[in-house]
Amino acid sequence: MAYGCNGKILHIGLTTNKIEEETPPEYFYRKYLGGSAMGMYYILRDTPVGVDPLAPENVLTIMTSVTTGVPISGQSRININAKSPMSGAIGDSQGGGYFPAELKFAGYDGIVVKGKAAAPVYLSILNGKAELHDASHLVGKMTGEVDSILKAEVGDPKAQVLQYGPGAEAGVRFSSIVSMANRNNGRTGMGLVMASKNLKAIVVRGKGKVQIADPKGFSKVSKLGPKWLPENADVDGLGKYGTASVVLPQNMMGTLPTYNYNEGQFDLAEDISGERMYDTVLKERDTCYACIVKCKRVVE
Known part of the structure; x- marks a missing residue:
């Protein structure tokens, strides 16, 4: 596998309650690198033509990139893409914080979300193990509350949480996806898309490291x-x-x-x-x- 990548994409089927791992070939990473390009690969491949942005069939992608998680300024970024409820065209939302790096440390380069859960759920990704859990107790709470509750539930204050808030629950079309309780993946209404799938939050924690081809050279540049x-x-x-x-x-x-x-x-x-x-x-x-x-x- 190419350096800078884990070689794994997590696929979440909310309608079927099914979780699968994909291991794309190295040329896939060399062609798309990550971020919006990688997310758009899955959206263009799997999203039906003319689908309503709030329909279960609208594919939501959450992608890191090659340099995400390396210790250098400006690289802990994540792109979230789906058909936008604001425009009906492609929604592209970027954010920073600690969640992007933590997702890489947990063993995954990105997440592809399809379908809709019957009731609110949250996804935990802890050191390479992914599970869906009931999230009914999180509905209606502010982002800071949800952040604290999920860190307590997974037993690790260093876990990172990505979620939608009360605005998305109320159907606000420009609502954001939020990490660290107040870091917004703003623009294009990705919060409402996540809410339409009943995926209340994603909590991640990992202890892995991003593999670098030339650690000494990288250290010098950093x-x-x-x-x-x-x-x-x-x-x-x-x-x-x-x-x-x-x-x-x-x-x-x-x-x-x-x-x-x-x-x-x-x-x-x-x-x-x-x-x-x-x-x-x-x-x-x-x-x-x-x-x-x-x-x-x-x-x-």
């Missing part, structure tokens, strides 16, 4: 980040102001999505900028696995 990134003005701005640091530059260029993309500039852009957040409501900064940038905002 040390360049802590040396170079703090001196880079763009990265410093990203850490200081978060991803909202791009609001004002985009607004100036006329590329800030405004009024459902009818316009490219927003009169009140300064009020939603990273700079304004920094001056008013920012409490602290947080980070993702092995990342020194700390672009996540904690506000009050």
